[in-house]
Amino acid sequence: MKIKVTTSLKQILLAVYLTFSFRGILNTPIEGIGYAVELVLSLGAVFFFFIYFMDSIIKRKLKTIHWLGVLLCSLPFISAISAKLEFGQPFIYGILSQRDYFLILTPYLILYLLDIEVLSLSLLEKTFVRLSWFFLIAFTLVVLFIDPAPYIKTGIVGYKEIKGGYIFRFQMVFILFGAIYYALKGIDQKRWIFYAYALLFISYVILVRQDRTIVLFLLMTLTILLLKRLSFKKIFNFLIITSVLLIGLISFGTLIGHESINQLNNLYYQTFLTIFGDPVPGQKVDVRWSELDTAITYIKKNPIWGSGELSKRWNGGFERFDHFYPSDIGVFGVVFIYGIAGFLIACSQMVYFYFLNKKFQLKNTVFASSLKYSILLFYLNSFSDGSLMQRTAIGMTMVTLYYHYTQTKKSIAIEST
Numbered sequence: 001m002k003i004k005v006t007t008s009l010k011q012i013l014l015a016v017y018l019t020f021s022f023r024g025i026l027n028t029p030i031e032g033i034g035y036a037v038e039l040v041l042s043l044g045a046v047f048f049f050f051i052y053f054m055d056s057i058i059k060r061k062l063k064t065i066h067w068l069g070v071l072l073c074s075l076p077f078i079s080a081i082s083a084k085l086e087f088g089q090p091f092i093y094g095i096l097s098q099r100d101y102f103l104i105l106t107p108y109l110i111l112y113l114l115d116i117e118v119l120s121l122s123l124l125e126k127t128f129v130r131l132s133w134f135f136l137i138a139f140t141l142v143v144l145f146i147d148p149a150p151y152i153k154t155g156i157v158g159y160k161e162i163k164g165g166y167i168f169r170f171q172m173v174f175i176l177f178g179a180i181y182y183a184l185k186g187i188d189q190k191r192w193i194f195y196a197y198a199l200l201f202i203s204y205v206i207l208v209r210q211d212r213t214i215v216l217f218l219l220m221t222l223t224i225l226l227l228k229r230l231s232f233k234k235i236f237n238f239l240i241i242t243s244v245l246l247i248g249l250i251s252f253g254t255l256i257g258h259e260s261i262n263q264l265n266n267l268y269y270q271t272f273l274t275i276f277g278d279p280v281p282g283q284k285v286d287v288r289w290s291e292l293d294t295a296i297t298y299i300k301k302n303p304i305w306g307s308g309e310l311s312k313r314w315n316g317g318f319e320r321f322d323h324f325y326p327s328d329i330g331v332f333g334v335v336f337i338y339g340i341a342g343f344l345i346a347c348s349q350m351v352y353f354y355f356l357n358k359k360f361q362l363k364n365t366v367f368a369s370s371l372k373y374s375i376l377l378f379y380l381n382s383f384s385d386g387s388l389m390q391r392t393a394i395g396m397t398m399v400t401l402y403y404h405y406t407q408t409k410k411s412i413a414i415e416s417t
Contacts, residue, residue: 010119014110014127015134017041021106021393024135027169038100045105049073052108065403068352069105071345072396075389076101076309078342083308086298090314097311104392107400114404121408124401125367132178136204139170143208172214173394175201176377181370183222187229188366213384221377294324295336306339330384337389346388350379353399360406371402 019025020041025034049069056062080094113119148168179201186194202222206215298307309326310317318324326333335343353375375398382388388395 007123011123011127011130014119014123015131017106017110018127018131018397021045021103021397022171022173023100023103023391023393024131024171024174026171026391038103041106042099042102045109046073046102048112049105049108052112064352065111065400066108068349069108071348072104072392073102075338075342075345078305078339078345079308079337081308082302082305082337082339083310086302086307087310087320089308089310093311093314094308096313097309097317101389101392104396106393107397110397111400111404121367121401121405128174128177128367128370129181132174132181132201135170135174136178136201139168139175140204140208142170143168167210170209171391172205172209172211173378173391175204175209176214176218177370177374179205179218180221180225180373180377181366183225184229184366184369184373187226214381217377217380217384220380221373224376225373290322291324291329292332294321295326295329295332299332299335299339302339304339304341306335306337306342309337327386327390330382330386333386334389349396349399353402356399356403356406365405368402368405371398371405374398375402 020034020037023034023038025031028034053062053066053070056066076095076098079098080089080091083089083094084091110119110124114121114124179198182194182198182201186192186198202218205211205218301307310320312319318326326336329336331343334346338346357372375395378387378395378398382395
């Protein structure tokens with residue numbers, strides 16, 4: 001008996017799948033559930049990819065995208081061997097410490113379901129957009145009405161004086177996608193309501209999240225987008241109108257006088273400090289320099305294959321150092337763990353996307369263009385926070401979807417976006 005799955009149920013299941021594979025609930029009060037689900041997803045992804053890859057061999061349908069998955073999956077094994085050689089950590093601990101890395105294979109199930117037409121690109125688009133709104137609304141409500149201070153010991157909250165004190169460290173991938181998607185949709189349909197939607201997402205990033213590098217890379221990506229899609233006159237008009245809307249939003253919050261709204265207004269000035277930096281060196285800066293010094297020492301020692309990832313369950317992991325977390329120092333942390341060779345392997349998905357985009361110049365489709373600019377933003381930001389290796393499914397999923405889009409649309413006469 002064939003089971004019929006409704007479109008609504010498909011969208012719900014897809015939203016859950018994307019949320020957990022993107023580690024979307026990391027740094028939230030329910031992140032413990034996420035760890036358990038991520039483990040199941042990782043194991044399932046490895047099993048499915050093996051079957052999918054072997055089936056592609058048998059049917060002689062292997063593509064570069066399949067070999068890319070194999071290449072990227074070599075990194076945890078390289079790291080485990082390096083940690084064994086440098087620190088004496090047992091190989092199994094090295095693999096288990098990177099179990100979430102294998103989420104990088106989760107996009108292949110989506111690719112398979114797209115190929116057999118169980119899923120469609122339009123359904124993926126709707127799911128991405130609705131997830132963007134869900135996380136924007138949910139995170140905004142939490143920031144407005146929940147005091148982060150009681151959660152400081154949980155790891156989901158950080159303290160940054162320049163940003164007003166305690167701050168939730170939510171994952172931003174869907175909110176960043178929403179900003180890019182609605183900016184492109186406004187340009188495509190020439191409707192200011194979509195620009196207003198884009199401004200809501202951008203405002204959250206700038207006024208609430210206030211991560212310096214995310215703000216800079218988002219603005220850089222949007223600038224590239226605008227330069228490629230609009231004339232100078234339209235860009236000028238866009239900046240004038242969005243500035244007026246932003247000032248109006250700030251003024252409205254001031255008139256309301258709500259304490260939580262006023263907290264956001266007080267952060268408006270601090271946003272400029274966030275973007276341009278704190279001129280007074282602090283303890284955090286000193287810690288980063290210390291971590292960087294440790295990383296460089298080991299990079300010089302093991303430049304090619306790195307020193308490997310350490311598990312907390314083996315002698316405390318990186319606690320052997322005074323204070324050292326590779327994720328804090330972006331690309332240097334990646335090279336510390338995987339070496340220069342491993343870093344180049346990790347960058348292979350960027351190279352693949354570059355040539356894919358160069359070979360198949362898609363027509364002006366909002367979702368395809370949103371994927372392209374979101375990939376650019378993700379890769380730019382990865383150089384500062386190492387998310388390429390920490391949230392591996394994000395970039396790979398977008399690359400995989402873009403690949404599928406090129407395969408379905410490549411016969412059309414098209415224009416670069």
